[in-house]
Amino acid sequence: MQNVGKDAKRNSIIDSWGAKKKHSQQVAKQSYKDYALDFSFDLSFVDQQINAIDNLILNGSTQIRTSPKIKALAADKSIKPYRAPFHNKLDSMKDAYIYFSSLEFCDEHSILQLLFISENTKDFGKPVSQGKGSKNEIHPELLTDFPSIIVDYFGEIGWAITELKKELPLLPVQAISEDKTTNNHYYFISENNLPFIEYLHHLFEKIYDELNFIPINIITKIPPFKIKSSGYAHYNIFTLSTNNKIFLNFFDALMNNEKGIPDYSKTELFDGVKDYVQKTEMVIRMLNQNLIFNLRDEKSRKQLNIYLQKKVSCDCVNVPFTNLIFRRHLRI
Numbered sequence: 001m002q003n004v005g006k007d008a009k010r011n012s013i014i015d016s017w018g019a020k021k022k023h024s025q026q027v028a029k030q031s032y033k034d035y036a037l038d039f040s041f042d043l044s045f046v047d048q049q050i051n052a053i054d055n056l057i058l059n060g061s062t063q064i065r066t067s068p069k070i071k072a073l074a075a076d077k078s079i080k081p082y083r084a085p086f087h088n089k090l091d092s093m094k095d096a097y098i099y100f101s102s103l104e105f106c107d108e109h110s111i112l113q114l115l116f117i118s119e120n121t122k123d124f125g126k127p128v129s130q131g132k133g134s135k136n137e138i139h140p141e142l143l144t145d146f147p148s149i150i151v152d153y154f155g156e157i158g159w160a161i162t163e164l165k166k167e168l169p170l171l172p173v174q175a176i177s178e179d180k181t182t183n184n185h186y187y188f189i190s191e192n193n194l195p196f197i198e199y200l201h202h203l204f205e206k207i208y209d210e211l212n213f214i215p216i217n218i219i220t221k222i223p224p225f226k227i228k229s230s231g232y233a234h235y236n237i238f239t240l241s242t243n244n245k246i247f248l249n250f251f252d253a254l255m256n257n258e259k260g261i262p263d264y265s266k267t268e269l270f271d272g273v274k275d276y277v278q279k280t281e282m283v284i285r286m287l288n289q290n291l292i293f294n295l296r297d298e299k300s301r302k303q304l305n306i307y308l309q310k311k312v313s314c315d316c317v318n319v320p321f322t323n324l325i326f327r328r329h330l331r332i
Contacts, residue, residue, distance in 0.1 A: 017057055025050050064105045066097045073100055073145065084139035085123035088131060092123050099124070103146040113150045115164070121155040135159070136301050158234070159298065162243075195272050196250050200224070201279040204286045214290055239294040239303065240287075248297050248304070254280070255306055262308075284308045 028046045074096035077083040085092040085099065099116065106114050116138070118124050125133025126140060133139065135155030143151060154160035194202065203222075207214055216235045219225055224247045225240060234241050242248065253269060254262050262280055270276035287293075288308055296303045 014057055017053065021050060021054075064101050066101045067104060070097060070100045070104055084141040085120075087127075087139070087141070088122050095120065095123055099142065100145065103149055103151075106149050107146050112148065113152065115152050115154075115160075117154045117157055117160045119155060119157065124153065125155055134301075163299070195270070196224070196246060197270060197276060197280050197283060198273050200283045204283060216290065216292075219290060219292075235292070238291055239296050240292045241296040241298045243298045248295060251295055251306055252304055256304060260305055260307075260309065281308060 025046060028049075029043045074093055077096065078086045078090055078093065082090070085095050095118075102114060102116070106112070116124075121133035121135050122131060123133070124138060124142065125135060126137040128134050133155070136153070138151055138153035154163070220234055220240070224244050225242055250269060253266055257263050262277075262284070264270075264277055264280075270280075273279065284306055285308055287306060293307045294303055294305055
């Protein structure tokens with residue numbers, strides 16, 4: 001894959017990077033500290049990465065300039081009927097210049113593939129709802145002007161790096177010892193080859209024997225939420241994203257139905273598990289208790305609701321009052 005992003009050099013990119021560089025540096029260092037759980041962890045490689053980006057932007061040997069043709073193209077898209085990236089807002093001229101100038105550069109130099117990463121999914125992503133765009137599909141209107149060029153689009157930088165780390169010449173990162181994130185008190189059950197729901201039940205029983213709430217940054221670092229050798233799990237707005245296919249496939253088979261409730265008729269999911277209904281509901285309840293109501297496949301972006309909708313019979317005085325039924329408990 002030929003990556004022309006390293007050749008791009010525009011004042012708008014330089015200004016944007018200058019404004020965000022210090023914050024990005026601080027966030028990166030804090031993230032690695034949280035991951036390593038070790039404040040002696042050497043973070044100098046973060047500074048090396050920042051310096052490498054500086055060098056790419058400021059000293060790149062090739063500059064992509066915005067031609068009159070691209071300026072006219074962008075201006076034409078910014079008037080009615082508005083076309084991407086102007087379909088949500090008109091203040092997207094710099095984004096249009098960068099994107100279409102890169103495509104023109106590819107076209108002029110017979111580069112057939114462009115890697116394009118932008119978290120501005122509102123302007124660049126395929127519309128999925130009002131004012132929101134897809135994180136893994138580019139807006140189809142952005143592919144019509146240079147149809148011979150394949151655009152690989154990613155709406156999250158972390159996801160892009162995870163997917164492309166084998167192909168891109170990334171700077172080496174200091175290895176983080178598994179010993180710093182492994183706790184034998186919990187990992188013993190992974191060696192017993194337990195059925196999946198049995199494994200989760202044992203795990204939660206062990207954890208909740210000591211805690212009523214597990215900090216979400218801990219959940220994302222332990223199996224099965226994170227695959228030990230190549231894990232990438234994170235949490236955002238009641239949703240746990242993971243690349244553990246066993247975890248995702250189990251709950252997809254269990255919960256993906258019209259009613260959105262566990263389907264216990266699929267007994268093949270529970271081979272060798274006693275009291276599987278109680279254990280499964282305990283696991284889902286514990287996930288919900290930790291504000292995890294959705295699971296998302298980090299690669300396909302497919303999302304699954306795992307909220308446990310369980311009706312509980314209650315005759316306390318609060319129920320009729322909540323439902324505006326007063327007569328039952330108000331006697332004059």
